[in-house]
Amino acid sequence: MSLPELLSGGGLMLWLILLCSAVSVAVFIERVLHCHRSQINSTEFLNGVRTVLKRNNVVEALSICDATHGPVARLVKTAILNRDHGRERVREALEEAGLAEVPQLERRLNLLATIAQLAPLMGLLGTVLGFIRTFMQMQNDGLHAHVGQLSNGVWQALICTAAGLAVAIPAHAGYNYLVSRINSIVLDMERAATEVVNIVTEGAPSKET
Numbered sequence: 001m002s003l004p005e006l007l008s009g010g011g012l013m014l015w016l017i018l019l020c021s022a023v024s025v026a027v028f029i030e031r032v033l034h035c036h037r038s039q040i041n042s043t044e045f046l047n048g049v050r051t052v053l054k055r056n057n058v059v060e061a062l063s064i065c066d067a068t069h070g071p072v073a074r075l076v077k078t079a080i081l082n083r084d085h086g087r088e089r090v091r092e093a094l095e096e097a098g099l100a101e102v103p104q105l106e107r108r109l110n111l112l113a114t115i116a117q118l119a120p121l122m123g124l125l126g127t128v129l130g131f132i133r134t135f136m137q138m139q140n141d142g143l144h145a146h147v148g149q150l151s152n153g154v155w156q157a158l159i160c161t162a163a164g165l166a167v168a169i170p171a172h173a174g175y176n177y178l179v180s181r182i183n184s185i186v187l188d189m190e191r192a193a194t195e196v197v198n199i200v201t202e203g204a205p206s207k208e209t
Contacts, residue, residue: 011156013126014163017119024115024203027108028174036180038070038105042192049076050199058083071101071185072192083200090164090200094193101189105182109175117134117173130157 047067053085058080065077075097082093134154 011126011129011160013122013129013160014156015205017122017126017160017163017167018121020115021171024112024167024171026175027112028171028178029166030108031108031112031178032181034107035105035178039181039185039188040068040070040072042188045072046076046192046195046199049196051201055079067113071098071105071189073134074101075189075193076196079196079200087197087201090197094197098189105185105189109178109182112171112175112178116168116175119168119171119177123160123162123168126160126164127157130168131155 015203045064049061049064054066061080062077075094078093079090079099082090085093131154133156138187
């Protein structure tokens with residue numbers, strides 16, 4: 001059976017499943033690119049910032065943060081801007097900034113997870129509709145029912161089932177992959193936040209907020 005025949009035989013539910021597939025692919029690619037831009041070599045970046053701050057060149061340190069993509073750079077910039085308010089204030093500012101960064105990393109992940117869960121259910125609905133179509137045809141034609149006429153409903157059932165699973169499996173795998181990447185970035189943020197507190201408060205007395 002050719003592709004046009006598969007598309008026409010799958011019925012309306014197949015087109016909805018294909019639409020979900022296109023959305024999931026677009027979300028996955030966008031999130032992968034976002035994670036790639038967000039993850040940097042935090043150790044090398046922090047060493048560079050530390051070297052600049054040891055020369056008391058705050059402007060250059062802020063410029064380095066602005067020129068570097070990702071949440072780690074934004075956290076470091078927050079710490080530098082609050083360096084004169086004491087260690088506790090720096091920690092509070094980093095915690096607030098981190099809470100604002102995580103939702104940006106997790107953006108649209110729920111959509112991908114929803115598609116992974118709904119795709120097989122949509123395939124199952126298409127399967128049920130296909131069998132309903134088959135039995136209605138059998139009821140209408142009675143003993144005169146032709147196998148060729150009944151096969152359309154069976155094809156719709158099988159095609160929708162296969163399409164739903166074909167969309168759900170990679171969507172679920174993509175979701176888990178993105179969650180792993182985001183967890184890695186969050187871990188880098190936590191490590192960088194701990195280290196940058198020491199960097200920006202070196203030699204400075206602790207102040208109470």
